[in-house]
Amino acid sequence: MTDPHDRTTVTEECAVCGATVPFGASVHVLVNPPDEETFDRYVCRSCYEAELEPLAE
Template sequence: MSSETCAVCGGQFPFDSTVHLLVHTNSEEGAFDYYVCRSCYEEELAPLVA
């Protein structure tokens, strides 16, 4: 099974226990495409979009 590196904490996690984070910016930078572990998502990112 493949693993992904969490963009927040840097840990290695199985693909099926990560959240795919795709943020489209309104700038020349375009889109940010990351994977984050569920723990970091729930603690750090979910409150931002709630």
């Protein structure tokens, strides 16, 4: 039986590219703009580094 708390076997779908990645290799992104719907998703590390991390620099 798969342990639901095992970060190596639980997966998430990347909200940017659609790849399925292990939970431990994903990045949780939460953006809460004042006048729009909250963006609460997981993205793979490569999409985070290429698309989202530069926005925070």
